[in-house]
Amino acid sequence: MSALIDIRDISVGFVGRDGRTREVLRNIDLAVAPGECVGLVGESGSGKSTLALAAMGYLKRGLRLLNGSAVFSGTDMFAQSRRELERIRGGQLALIPQNSGQSLTPTLRIGAQLGEALRLHSALPADQHAAKVVELLGHVRLPDPEAIVARFPHELSGGQQQRVAIAMALAGEPEALLLDEPTTGLDVTTQAHILELLRDIAADRGMAMVYVSHDLGAIARVCTRVVVMYAGEVVLEGSTRHVLKFPTHPYAQGLLASIPKLDDSALPIALDGRPPAPGDAGAGCAFADRCALVQDRCRSTRPQLEASESGGTVRCFFTKEAGRQQGQIIGAAPARFSGGDTMLDLDGLAISYARPRLLDQLLGRGTDVPPTVDDISISIGKGETLGLVGESGSGKSTILKTIAGLLPPAAGAVTAGDQSLPHMVEHRDPGQLRQIQLIFQNPDDSLNPRHTVADILEQPLKLYFGLTGGKLRARSAEILERVRLGAHYLDRLPSQLSGGEKQRVAIARAFAAGPEIVLCDEVTSALDVSVQAAVLDLLNDLKRSQGTTYIFVSHDLAVVRALSDRVAVLYQGRLCEIGQTDQVFEGESHPYTKVLLGAVLEPDPDAAPTLAADDIVERAPPASGCPFQRRCPRRLGEICDTDTPPWQSPEAGHFIRCHISLEDLNVD
């Protein structure tokens, strides 16, 4: 079969400040046949996105083609006119970027946006567009497509927006799809559904896909072949099974070991060190500095990509040794909390975004809209990590914002140490402010694009410690080292960093304050696994050495398991279950916890998720009964709609809120 996407010997680079050309991609070949789905994996900065974008003849500003070609369906993409490229992109070759759901135009109805895509890229006569729009929306399994057409993007959930983005990409009947982290940032349940959808679409249409992701679980689910990239080159390539189960390259092994496992509470193993900066790989193997099997030969000679026994290719001198090493790496046990004084106490917290209507205000009534978050009482010990899980919109970030003093609670109190905290940040004293630091989910949003890394890190150092001049800069560099970035990053702007690098800067900024309580809002969801492992390791270290208390919000259950002492499961702003980590993951579970656990994707080509009903958007919490009533696969009946379920406790410290009796909970 001839390749649809045929990238040959491509090298891409940029001219650094010193005038040297630095390569971001080094002599890469990639061929994708129709119907084939190839996964590109590697750490952030390895050039995955650059390679995928190069397949459509696009290079980010500042980058240039140094060598090679990218042919799509017989067309050399780097030799085309702008107009021709525009015709092909979005038509035969479509891109679904990360957060593409969020890049929908907020002011245009879904129907209009899809119509526009059809107008640009479809040969259909205009009078059939309306019907086609509905068909496309049905195709991506959006419930009630006729109604969705008239909606605005903000009226859809994140997963639904992503479906619209996929529908949009399908509008031009593409022969190939390029997907750059298409499910990163989505809920586990939503992600699982989207991946099934992509699998089916690819199978139905015989489409070729290039799937860029740092999530090996997702790759395992959709890809037939995997290409592992490191420092701009391919180090291992082969069938998904071989790469994920019997990796013969030390880097791929390290990558796999750095993935937290759902059924194991050990911390994943961070790959030490960091990849060489573009152009700094030297003469030998680019991975040499981090490789456990390194020999003198590796440092002097660059290994070539050679055929491996399993039918793929591998770039390593010691493949056999690597094969033997596989499976011998075992993760460290995380620092566990062993009881202590209460550090943070949430008492009956309720938070509402709804403003009372004028009439209600005049009559002295509150709103009748149920609060977004209600009845949250949790107390967290000094040095304890509380994992907070739940889908997007469940109020995890809202709770963190209230603790940080950015959002006033409608009821309840927050106590840190022995001090009751004023509701708003403006009323807190410097000590209280320094004590609690917040790390946000999306570094693109949490780092000011106009500040250099030095500016960013210096803010807390100046504010809380009054550092100035050379001390300030030296301390910033030191903090940067702790998150595995070198001092040479100090003068960069966020736009000059990769996604992972940005988040590390955001984390560094929070730790610069020397906080006692760190609120982590999906802090690793934008990171790749090896960095995630390193960040988890770092968070764990600080917990051990400084007794830092965390609230760790994540939709990745395996990550939560690796780091948390206790886990609270949140649905629609209400607690469903709370308990010691092992109790929640292994003991009796709330039906919602079960749904979450079932949707987790393991980096194993043989594992398939158990999916509950397709995702339903919840608009507001129900006024009475169980918050999970509309989606619960085990609904008992009327009682779930009318009566608030009782807390039941199967074991000391483990609480489940459901009408189903404890004996029946684990019986399916």
Added chain:
Amino acid sequence: MTEVAATPAENTRLQRTLGILRDVMVRPSGAIGLTLVTFHVILAVISPWIVPYDYKAMNSLLMLNGPSGAHWLGTDHLGRDVLTRVLLGGREALLVTGVATPIAVIWGGLLGIFFGLVGGRLDEVLMRVVDAFLSLPWILKMLVLIVTFGTGIEVLIPTLAFFYGIPVIRIARAATHDVVARDFVSAARARGHGRITVIRRELLPNVLDTLMVEGAMRWSWMLLAFSSLSFLGFGVSPPTPDWGLMIADARGFMSFAPWGVLGPVIALSSLIIGINLTADALAKALGIDRAQKAPV
């Protein structure tokens, strides 16, 4: 501890400015636009010393002569050299708009940022007022003021600055709303930085980019407005040469002496096009232009 050479902040700021300038210049629109604008500004400064004739010198023998070796662009109905008057005719316009534009951007920008920060009811009410005001035709508003107060520079500058500042309020407010909603502002607030620090460090640099582009656009519209006022007889008073005025004067003779109109029209439009092209390239260089971002 790692040894790090301290880089003065000015250094990075200068680098950024130079980087943006380079980004503007590598685009064809930026290169052409900036060249046109620079050319006009330089001409406006040095023209009094390089013009071939006295702009007031009338000569009844040379009325409405076509282009010749002595008068490259011909002469007008009073026998004055058109080239001289075209070279000088942008000075007044550039001076007035060059002063009025920054004033407009500054006061409109400040007010817009203020509205954007205050938010809530007050913001909504004030924006309604701005909208109502914007819905009136500008020429009418301006004429009322000028007829009341006169047409000197001391009236024109504040008038133009006032009217052209109002739409800036809208832009600045929208940009402020965008930035305020982002997490880096929340992060700064959560750290406990004062309101002023948050505005100065986090908000302003981001809003200023938008305002810079907006300012350039305002400038070109203001030039057009100024020339229109002159054309209508409310701007520069004769015999001072001005493109708008020249077009008005030469209009009557256009059928048999088109050179009188052609010179000022080309001069004015090349300047306006130049400014627009520059603004366009600047927007792209600053990443404000949304279409530039995704390769889809």
